[in-house]
Amino acid sequence: xxxxxxxxxxxxxxxxxxxxxxxxxxxxxxxxxxxxxxxxxxxxxxxxxxxxxxxxxxxxxxxxxxxxxxxxxxxxxxxxxxxxxxxxxxxxxxxxxxxxxxxxxxxxxxxxxxxxxxxxxxxxxxxxxxxxxxxxxxxxxxxxxxxxxxxxxxxxxxxxxxxxxxxxxxxxxxxxxxxxxxxxxxxxxxxx
Numbered sequence: 001x002x003x004x005x006x007x008x009x010x011x012x013x014x015x016x017x018x019x020x021x022x023x024x025x026x027x028x029x030x031x032x033x034x035x036x037x038x039x040x041x042x043x044x045x046x047x048x049x050x051x052x053x054x055x056x057x058x059x060x061x062x063x064x065x066x067x068x069x070x071x072x073x074x075x076x077x078x079x080x081x082x083x084x085x086x087x088x089x090x091x092x093x094x095x096x097x098x099x100x101x102x103x104x105x106x107x108x109x110x111x112x113x114x115x116x117x118x119x120x121x122x123x124x125x126x127x128x129x130x131x132x133x134x135x136x137x138x139x140x141x142x143x144x145x146x147x148x149x150x151x152x153x154x155x156x157x158x159x160x161x162x163x164x165x166x167x168x169x170x171x172x173x174x175x176x177x178x179x180x181x182x183x184x185x186x187x188x189x190x191x192x
Contacts, residue, residue, distance in 0.1 A: 005080055010051040017074070018061045025186045027054050029116045029179055030109070032186075036178030037108045049105050052087045056109055068092035068099075094156070101163060111160025112175050114152050118142065119176055121149040123188050130190025131183050136173045 014027055034053030038046040059070035068089050075085045083103075090101040091109045101110040122142045123131040142148045161171045183189040 004048065005051060005084065007047060007051055007054070010054045013074075013078075014055055014058060017058050020061050023057060023061050026116065027057060028182055029120065029186045030054070030056055030113055032182040033112045033116060033175050033178035034105070034108060036174060036181065037112070038105075040174060041104060043105070048084070049108070052084060052105065052109060056088050056091050056113060058088070068097045094159075095153070101160075104164070107160060107163045111157060111164060111171060112178075114154075115157045115172065115175050116179065118149045118152045118154075118157075119172070119179060120186070120188060121152075123190070126190070128191045129188075130192040131176065131179050131188040132190070132192045134176055136169050136176065139172050139176070140169065 014024065018024055018027070031050045031053035034049040035046060038049035043049060055071070055075075057067075058074060060067050063070040068091070071088050072085050075088070086099060087103065087106045087109060089097050090099040090106045091113050093100050093110060101107045119131070119134070119139055122139050123129065123134050125142070126134065126138070143154060157171070158168060161168045164171065179186065179188065
């Protein structure tokens with residue numbers, strides 16, 4: 001791949017390695033959040049941010065024990081640019097890789113990947129089962145309940161917010177806004 005991958009190529013690759021509907025919805029969620037943050041930060045390469053969000057868990061379904069490492073192999077074999085590969089790798093920093101997020105795009109992925117899970121779980125607990133009427137306050141309330149969405153690493157999210165130089169409430173709010181843009185596709189439109 002001599003030039004940059006496009007969204008269609010990324011989505012096709014995602015579907016090649018992932019059949020699980022909830023993993024595909026998670027990929028679409030993170031893509032939307034990455035697109036939202038790219039707009040927020042007035043980034044020139046918005047599509048790149050979205051593509052990286054879309055493929056960040058490319059290897060997770062087939063190679064959970066080699067998460068992030070296998071993606072490097074898959075993308076390198078297909079000639080993907082190194083900065084795309086590195087960005088995907090670093091979302092596993094301190095979890096399954098030692099690749100530290102340095103670029104703003106990498107920091108956003110690192111921070112919001114886990115957070116989207118907590119936000120989605122919070123939305124599904126609401127009477128409306130919708131993200132469209134979800135508030136930061138509701139997410140913060142669930143955040144404090146360690147048994148709620150226990151698999152979500154809150155320390156990673158806090159560290160990511162610090163890396164971004166943003167308050168956690170602002171990160172949560174912007175992540176919700178990104179997810180709201182694809183509420184229907186990710187199954188969080190609910191009763192609204």
